[in-house]
Amino acid sequence: xxxxxxxxxxxxxxxxxxxxxxxxxxxxxxxxxxxxxxxxxxxxxxxxxxxxxxxxxxxxxxxxxxxxxxxxxxxxxxxxxxxxxxxxxxxxxxxxxxxxxxxxxxxxxxxxxxxxxxxxxxxxxxxxxxxx
Numbered sequence: 100x101x102x103x104x105x106x107x108x109x110x111x112x113x114x115x116x117x118x119x120x121x122x123x124x125x126x127x128x129x130x131x132x133x134x135x136x137x138x139x140x141x142x143x144x145x146x147x148x149x150x151x152x153x154x155x156x157x158x159x160x161x162x163x164x165x166x167x168x169x170x171x172x173x174x175x176x177x178x179x180x181x182x183x184x185x186x187x188x189x190x191x192x193x194x195x196x197x198x199x200x201x202x203x204x205x206x207x208x209x210x211x212x213x214x215x216x217x218x219x220x221x222x223x224x225x226x227x228x229x230x231x
Contacts, residue, residue: 123174124139124174127171127227127230136154144171146167163214167211186213191207193209210224
């Protein structure tokens with residue numbers, strides 16, 4: 100069965116064709132101490148936590164062994180909390196967000212803290228920035 104439309108009307112929804120927009124490549128730069136990791140086409144995900152097998156090893160005692168995961172989905176980057184004490188995300192110029200078994204899309208630049216506010220002195224944190 101098929102439907103043939105021979106007239107357009109206001110109640111008709113037309114599907115847009117695939118656009119050939121220029122593809123912009125985005126990368127997420129993660130900085131922790133002297134270590135820098137770039138997520139993009141080559142590396143699509145990174146694990147952060149106290150465990151030695153993590154891509155970024157966090158020394159903070161409030162951090163879980165596998166505290167949070169950052170992954171690329173299409174041209175966006177998401178941080179997902181997998182911890183006991185929560186993940187604190189601060190975007191430049193915005194109030195801090197607390198994630199508890201949740202995720203948020205990363206944008207522009209900011210800081211990720213593990214198990215406590217990034218405003219607290221002495222805590223371990225990871226800085227991030229998105230580059231095109």
